[in-house]
Amino acid sequence: xxxxxxxxxxxxxxxxxxxxxxxxxxxxxxxxxxxxxxxxxxxxxxxxxxxxxxxxxxxxxxxxxxxxxxxxxxxxxxxxxxxxxxxxxxxxxxxxxxxxxxxxxxxxxxxxxxxxxxxxxxxxxxxxxxxxxxxxxxxxxxxxxxxxxxxxxxxxxxxxxxxxxxxxxxxxxxxxxxxxxxxxxxxxxxxxxxxxxxxxxxxxxxxxxxxxxxxxxxxxxxxxxxxxxxxxxxxxxxxxxxxxxxxxxxxxxxxxxxxxxxxxxxxxxxxxxxxxxxx
Amino acid sequence: xxxxxxxxxxxxxxxxxxxxxxxxxxxxxxxxxxxxxxxxxxxxxxxxxxxxxxxxxxxxxxxxxxxxxxxxxxxxxxxxxxxxxxxxxxxxxxxxxxxxxxxxxxxxxxxxxxxxxxxxxxxxxxxxxxxxxxxxxxxxxxxxxxxxxxxxxxxxxxxxxxxxxxxxxxxxxxxxxxxxxxxxxxxxxxxxxxxxxxxxxxxxxxxxxxxxxxxxxxxxxxxxxxxxxxxxxxxxxxxxxxxxxxxxxxxxxxxxxxxxxxxxxxxxxxxxxxxxxxxxxxxx
Numbered sequence: 001x002x003x004x005x006x007x008x009x010x011x012x013x014x015x016x017x018x019x020x021x022x023x024x025x026x027x028x029x030x031x032x033x034x035x036x037x038x039x040x041x042x043x044x045x046x047x048x049x050x051x052x053x054x055x056x057x058x059x060x061x062x063x064x065x066x067x068x069x070x071x072x073x074x075x076x077x078x079x080x081x082x083x084x085x086x087x088x089x090x091x092x093x094x095x096x097x098x099x100x101x102x103x104x105x106x107x108x109x110x111x112x113x114x115x116x117x118x119x120x121x122x123x124x125x126x127x128x129x130x131x132x133x134x135x136x137x138x139x140x141x142x143x144x145x146x147x148x149x150x151x152x153x154x155x156x157x158x159x160x161x162x163x164x165x166x167x168x169x170x171x172x173x174x175x176x177x178x179x180x181x182x183x184x185x186x187x188x189x190x191x192x193x194x195x196x197x198x199x200x201x202x203x204x205x206x207x208x209x210x211x212x213x214x215x216x217x218x219x220x221x222x223x224x225x226x227x228x229x230x231x232x233x234x235x236x237x238x239x240x241x242x243x244x245x246x247x248x249x250x251x252x253x254x255x256x257x258x259x260x261x262x263x264x265x266x267x268x269x270x271x272x273x274x275x276x277x278x279x
Numbered sequence: 280x281x282x283x284x285x286x287x288x289x290x291x292x293x294x295x296x297x298x299x300x301x302x303x304x305x306x307x308x309x310x311x312x313x314x315x316x317x318x319x320x321x322x323x324x325x326x327x328x329x330x331x332x333x334x335x336x337x338x339x340x341x342x343x344x345x346x347x348x349x350x351x352x353x354x355x356x357x358x359x360x361x362x363x364x365x366x367x368x369x370x371x372x373x374x375x376x377x378x379x380x381x382x383x384x385x386x387x388x389x390x391x392x393x394x395x396x397x398x399x400x401x402x403x404x405x406x407x408x409x410x411x412x413x414x415x416x417x418x419x420x421x422x423x424x425x426x427x428x429x430x431x432x433x434x435x436x437x438x439x440x441x442x443x444x445x446x447x448x449x450x451x452x453x454x455x456x457x458x459x460x461x462x463x464x465x466x467x468x469x470x471x472x473x474x475x476x477x478x479x480x481x482x483x484x485x486x487x488x489x490x491x492x493x494x495x496x497x498x499x500x501x502x503x504x505x506x507x508x509x510x511x512x513x514x515x516x517x518x519x520x521x522x523x524x525x526x527x528x529x530x531x532x533x534x535x536x537x538x539x540x541x542x543x544x545x546x547x548x549x550x551x552x553x554x555x556x557x558x559x560x561x562x563x
Contacts, residue, residue, distance in 0.1 A: 004361040004449060004457065004475075015362055022356060023370050029435060030376065032399060033388050048413065049402040087287075095284035110281055117292045119544050121496045123520045124537045127530070128295030151291050154284065212381035214499035215521075229383040233503055236387075243391055250384040257379040265372045269443055 030254070037061070037251045041244035060248035070231055070249065076142055077227040077253075081210040083146035088153045088206040089199065096161030097187050101173065111162065114155035122215040125151070130219055142225045145217060149210035156209070157202045164198030165191070201267045204260070211257060228253050302534035309528030321535035331536055333511065334519040335543070337426060338495055341515055344430045345494040346487060352434070353441025353486075358471075360442070361449045371446070375439045382436065386503035389432035393418035419505055422512035429504045429513045433497055441486050448482035449475070488551050495544055516540045 006012055032051065036044050037060050039053035044060075064070060099107035126148070133144040168191055176186035192199070217227045232253065235246050261268060303321050305314045325331045356374065360367045377385070392400045401413040410416065418428040452475055460470050476483070498517040501507070507514035507522070514522075520540065524533035 004358070004452070005364040006362040012363065015359060019359055019363060019367065019370055022359070023373055026377070026435070026438075027373060029388055029392060030380070032392065036391070045397045047397050048405075049397045049399045051399065091284040091287050094280035098280035107281065110285060114284075114288065116545065117288055119492050119496075119548060120292060120296060120541060121498075121517055121520075121537065121544075123498065123517055123524070124299050124541060125292055125295040127524055128298040129291065132291075132295065147291055151288065154288065158284065208379060212379075212383075214381070214383050214502075215517075219525075229381050229499070232381075232387065233383055233499070236503075246387060247391070250387060254380050254384055258376050261376055261379045262372060265375070268375070269371075269447075 030258075033247050033254075034251055037244070037247040039244065041242070044244040044247070045241075060244040061252070063242075064245035064249040064252070067245070069226065070228075073226050073228040073231045074253075076221075076225050077211060077229075080142045080145045080149065080225070080227060081207050083142060084149040084153065084210040085203050085206040087146060087150040088157045089203060091150070092154055092157035092161050092202065093192070093199070094187070096158050096165055097191070099158070099162050100165040101170070101183075111158065114158050117151065118155040122148075122152070122213075122219075126216055126219040129216075133220065140220070140222050140224050145220050145225055145227070146210065148216040148220055149213055150206075152213065152216075153206035153209040157206055160202045160205065161195075161198065164195045164202075168194050197267060197270075200264075201270060204264060204268060208257060299534050300538050302530050303538045305531050307529070307531045309530075314531075317531070321531045322539070324532060325536045325539065330511075330514075330519060334514050334516045335540075337513065338515040338517075338540075341426060341430055341497065341501075341513075342491055342494040344427060345433050345497075346491050348430075348434050349438045349441050349490060350483075350487065353438045354445055356438070356442045357445035357449055360446050371443075375443060377436045378439050380436060382432070382497075382500040383503050385432040385436050386429075386500040389435070390419060390504045393428055393431070395420065420509050422510045425505055425509060425512045429501050432504070433494060433500050436500075437490060437493070441490065444482060444486045445479065448479045452478055484552065488548055491551065492544060492548060495547075 006015060035052060038056050038058070040055065040057055040059060041063075043050075043053050095110070099111060129144075129148055130139070133139045133141075133147075136144075138144045172190055172194070173183075173186045176190040177183075181189060212229065213227075214229045214233070217230050218233075221227065221230065228249070232246065232249055235242065235249065304316060304318060306317045306320070307314045360371055392398055395401070395414045395417050398413070398418075400418075401410055401416060404410040404416075405413050416424075419425055456474060456478075457470060460474055465473070496517055497515065498521070501513055501515060501518060502521075505513045507518045516536065517540075520533050520537045523529050523536060
């Protein structure tokens with residue numbers, strides 16, 4: 001237990017109340033989004049605004065999901081995020097493994113360079129990427145977008161995987177080698193199963209980075225590969241301000257990842273804090 | 280085994296970056312592609328334009344607002360969680376859900392919360408008696424406060440990131456140190472500022488740098504709320520570069536702006552690493 005824990009009974013009661021208030025305030029925006037999505041379209045823009053609707057309807061959901069391209073954009077978002085996660089992991093796992101096992105200066109330099117890559121704004125590389133993907137013949141495809149998204153998630157993936165591999169003692173690899181495994185064999189058969197939790201965390205972050213990304217999607221897709229964030233943004237210009245169906249679409253897009261968070265909470269906390277706390 | 284990752288980043292980040300920087304030395308006809316080398320003329324044009332200097336200033340203000348508020352709130356909540364110990368776990372879980380929400384959704388949601396007449400925030404403020412009418416504060420249409428308002432969803436989305444990282448760091452503060460300080464009669468603020476925060480410096484540095492970079496790159500969250508308006512009061516560098524490139528079709532000028540933008544971020548990040556983190560000096 002930690003020395004920061006407050007023990008006085010009155011003090012603890014006050015702190016619990018404070019925490020409850022903070023949680024309600026912090027949770028309110030999303031709860032309000034959900035409540036609004038079940039109101040009638042007229043009620044969503046009623047003055048004065050109310051927290052709870054007077055009747056429960058799925059009308060907004062029907063409108064939002066019935067619009068052209070919405071379902072297709074969900075498929076595109078999923079395909080792009082899965083592809084991008086796969087690319088990111090396939091590249092990050094061996095790179096991170098090499099960095100922790102060979103400990104060459106070039107490995108350390110590469111970690112730094114990867115972090116600098118993370119700083120580059122999407123707008124800077126986005127436009128040259130448009131012509132690069134056109135030259136490669138994959139313009140406006142989920143693959144192209146997945147590659148672009150992987151440039152965002154790869155640095156973080158390498159960083160995370162390096163921390164996870166660091167926690168595995170070298171002796172394990174040595175033992176595997178004595179038993180006749182090659183370096184790659186040791187990685188695949190012995191080390192990877194040990195860090196499978198870490199791989200899962202890294203995968204979640206790569207998936208989320210792609211699922212929620214906007215600017216690359218805006219620049220690199222037009223019709224065929226368009227993802228849902230772009231569709232959500234387009235709702236306001238194309239159809240006027242239809243807040244009802246916009247909240248419904250936003251809810252449908254957010255609920256899977258919010259549920260994912262709750263289910264995998266422990267792993268996500270581990271991933272978020274690992275790199276940072278190790279400094 | 281590093282090679283595939285190196286090659287990937289070289290082709291899809293390095294090479295585009297080189298092209299982008301090279302473009303900044305050319306005058307480029309929109310859509311035609313006629314290019315002429317003009318040296319640093321794009322840079323002087325950018326530096327001389329109010330749009331660029333204004334956007335650079337707004338990016339800085341936006342980043343400072345986001346990071347300062349996030350850090351203060353994030354630290355307060357992390358201390359709250361620590362004070363309550365293990366039983367606060369359920370709340371920690373609830374607290375992190377905004378991290379998973381897309382910035383474009385967050386921006387849209389907050390625009391809906393803050394909107395003048397039928398926005399719930401002003402309505403709730405009116406009900407508790409702080410406001411007389413629901414259009415008294417025009418969060419997103421008053422140019423004087425819009426830059427602050429567009430920062431709210433960003434703060435909402437990622438305060439939990441700071442909280443989680445600081446909370447994890449707080450768990451590693453040695454108990455003996457806190458006990459010793461208490462026996463010496465130190466009060467809570469003294470312990471916080473003289474012991475806890477200095478010990479957490481590396482963790483704080485990482486959290487602030489990561490968030491600072493992300494806030495400085497914010498794009499969709501602002502685009503969806505105000506599109507840079509009203510009267511350009513929320514046009515940050517990422518929006519300006521986008522507009523210059525895509526709307527005005529001036530890749531040369533946009534590249535010069537983007538290059539300076541990137542250099543500025545790198546510079547601030549390096550300074551931040553040395554100023555807060557001080558690798559090698561007093562790391563615990």
